[in-house]
Amino acid sequence: MRILFNEIRKLFSVKIICLLLLVSFIVYQQFIMFEFKYFPNGRPLLDDFRATQKMLVDYGKSMDNEEFEDFKEIKEQRIAEATEYLKSQKEMVAAGIDTYEEFSNMDLENEKLAALHSKIFFEDSVDIFWEIQARDGIIDRYEHPERFNEHELTPKQNARMDELVENGSTKAIFTDMVFDNYNCLIKYVAILIFLNIMIIHMPLYIRDKRNHVQLLQYTSKTGRKLFSQKLLTGISAAMIVITAQLAFFFFMYRGNDTSMFFPLPINSIFNFFVSWYDLTFFQYIVLTVICIFLLGLALVLVGAWVSSVAPNYMTSVGLHVPLAFLLFGSGTTYLVQNLTTIYLNPYLLPISFVIILILSSLLFMWRYRREKLKNI
Amino acid sequence: MLLVEDVTKNFGQFNALKNINLEFCNGVYGLLAPNGAGKTTLIKMLTTLLFPTTGSIRYDGEDIIKMDEKYREIIGYLPQEFGYYKNYSPTSYLLYLAALKGIHPKTAITRVEELLKTVALDHVANKKMKKFSGGMIQRVGIAQAMLNDPKILILDEPTAGLDPKERVRFRNLLTNLARDRIVILSTHIVSDVESIANEIIMIKNQEVLYKDTVSNICRNIQGLVYETEVSYEQTEQFRTTYLTLSEKQENGSMYMRFLTEDTAKPEWKPVHPNLEDVFLYIYQDGVLSDDQTA
Structure with missing residues (x-):
């Protein structure tokens, strides 16, 4: 536990915390604040929103x-x-x-x-x-x-659509305005979180390798086990960052005053998004949060691998570029946004996560086994 | 007892050490060889950072690789390149390493205070190390190696950066420690080990050349070392004829210490050889080139 605490302390150095705050400030200012400040964005969206809110008060969920x-x-x-x-x-x-x-x-x-x-x-x-x-x-x-x-x-998609029309789900009161706003926000928040994780994990192994502290670490009682303990540190640090970022985001999101939509089903004639499952907006939010945590975990495993193989920070940044390209683009579009959409295969989401987590774990385990036998 | 049995270490095609056989009991052992001879390779194998290609290293009969943390628990190691965090103070850094060494927090605090006093860094115990001189950093390194009160203390070039006063202090400390533990000190500075080592290990051509006391090693060139006065004009020719060990200008001529197997001339004064003479004699071919180093 002491080792874990010490390693976490090393990751959250004052410089890194300042950098995280700066990056968060820039991303919020450039991409996120707009969706808070201008929601609903002008008219007639404001009037749509008010009318929908009144519908909810007058008629309930549908x-x-x-x-x-x-x-x-x-x-x-x-x-x-x-x-x-x-x-x-x-x-x-x-x-x-x-x-x-x-x-x-x-x-x-x-x-x-x-x-x-x-x-x-x-x-x-x-x-x-x-x-x-x-x-x-x-x-x-x-x-x-x-x-x-x-x-x-x-035919499968049509059957699902028919099912929704038949069971009256289409008559549910919901609005794409709220859904799109959340989807847009959570994408940027996810990008910010992944950026934070990349920044934090870059020095995870490189720093000790470069300044020769590794020689002392590997000859101590803990020895090469530290390699896996550092991964645990990385996961803990990532969980701290994800939780803190999400907590701040949802605190800010309160201002959009959408809580009355939480218990409502997202499958509605008033929402362009159609899900394979009968989810409420709150369940959808929880699902996005779970996906962010899972992607964060996979990113820690890949980031730890990069940090352990890269000889210096420049190489590490270089290796992170394609990773960021994938994650910030397709990763967030298909694995954080539009979750369970009827326009994608229902098995795409779980299969993607299983593959990503298995591959990233295998990558790290391979590195760990090599590290145990490596000449230092 | 630490036993190195038929250890060979290859890096790809390059053979760094071959058929090394050594035995260490309590006392100071000086590992003496020029840069690139394989000292660090041997030290790294003794600390489990490198694995022997063939052969084994045993402590009290047990293979040190198999002993795993049981072995690392009893070693203290100061690497040639001592790594540290610039923004840490000696206290926080030593406490960090104490945690890695599995020392109980309360014990660690007392031990760190004690060691910082021993290496005369108690007055800067809580100052950031980024402002420390090379000698101060090296003393932090020495302190960390002794944190767990190791049974085997392995020091790779420990006196680098220390001033003469600190070197003397350090040698005394080692002599004291070596009473009940194995101290292996790797260096290419002869004076570091000459006065304190119980045995000197010399490596040449990837093999152990000597493992003996200083006096026994010096006996190998007994009667071959002389001192004489040479005029400035003859200096150059003298250097090409004999292996000069040291030179000094005195009273308008050169005072030469040299080694030769030739019959002594009347003006040559025979002197007792020292370890440095042996070192220069053995490694007169020059230091190994960098690409041969491990």
């Missing part, structure tokens, strides 16, 4: 036909309110626009009318008009569940 009628009724009320508003606007009345129907059929080629239209939406930002648009979009999607399986799919 919206049946009766509730849908109520939803449409509210829209009619909003149209009446919009008409009242238009009647109260002298310039609109003067232009002959005193009902919502006339407003929505305005000739926007006409500059004068286009200016009036724009004034309502963008200068005065009258909420009712935005809300009506959002409700129109929701109604349109609800009334056309056939869009759910309009793609050319394999």
Whole structure:
């Protein structure tokens, strides 16, 4: 335990911690903060989000036909309110626009009318008009569940789509806005975490090899067992980094106020994403977290191998480049984002993880066996 | 007792050591050879950093490789290139190594304090080592080798960087320690071992040439070492004729110490050979080239 603690202390040197903080600050500023700051990003997304939140309050997890009628009724009320508003606007009345129907059929080629239209939406930002648009979009999607399986799919995929339509999952209240926002955020957070792990693990073996401390380590009682203990240190350090980064991320994510979507199924007519499994949004979040931990573990094994074979830091950085290219690109796209999507083979995810973990473990074990017999 | 039996070490096609047979009991052993002769290779095999190609090394009858941590637990090692962390203080670094050596934390704290006093570093015990001189770093190295109170102390070029005062202090320390343990000291500096080693081991052409006391080794060239005065004009010719061991300018001429098997001339004064004379005589072919080194 003392050895583990000492090795962890070595990995988290002041310089490394400063570097981690700097990298985290840059990644947050450049990629992540935007998704916090501008969620929902402008209008009509804000109005879609508000309408969906209201649906959840009024109807619960899904919206049946009766509730849908109520939803449409509210829209009619909003149209009446919009008409009242238009009647109260002298310039609109003067232009002959005193009902919502006339407003929505305005000739926007006409500059004068286009200016009036724009004034309502963008200068005065009258909420009712935005809300009506959002409700129109929701109604349109609800009334056309056939869009759910309009793609050319394999028989297995079609069967899953049919199953969802039949069991009413499509009527679940969810929104792609929340799902896309989370997916976008978790990709960047995963990239940041993997970058952190790479930075921390680069000196894991190289430092002691380069400054000849290895000679003292391998002739001590612990001896070459230290090689595997350092891996344990690396895994512990990675778990600390992943946990800290995820904790900070979810703390920030609270600000997006999406907790009411957590218990909702992600398979919905209001979400473009379709899963092979009946997952709630919270379960999906947990799944992404598990995948990040597993990928982090595989990265530690590969990173430890790189650190043990690279003769210097430049070589190590060079070996990390293709690894980063793979991980930050395809790795996060298929193994952190869009998990269990119906557009990919359902076995792709578990098989990928099994292969990645087995290969990275074998790589490290091979190195460990060589290290035990190596002339130092 | 530590026993090296028929040990050969090859690095690919290169033969670094062949058929080495040695026996170590309590006492100081000086491993003396020029750079590149295979001292470090032998030392690394004694510390399990290298594995013999053939032969075995046994401690109390048991193979040291099979003994694994039981063997490493009783050795103290100072490598030629002593590694350390610049941002660590001697105390924190020694405590780190104490953990690796499996020393109990409480014992380690007392031991570290004690050793830092022994190597006269107690006044900088908590200062970062990045500001230390070469001699101070070497003393940290000596302290770490003694952390676990080893039964076998193996020191590779331990006096590098030490000033004369520190060397004397170090030699005294070793003499004291060697009463109840094996101390193997590798060096190419003859004065480091001449006065303290119970036995000297000399390696030449990958084999052990001598393993004997200083006086017995010196006896090999008894009657062959002389001193004489030579004029400046004759110096160059004298050097080509005889193996000069040392030269000194004195009273307008050169005072030469040399070795020859020729019949002594009246002006030559016979002197007792010392270990350095033997060293120069044996290795007169010159140091081994770098590409021959292990």
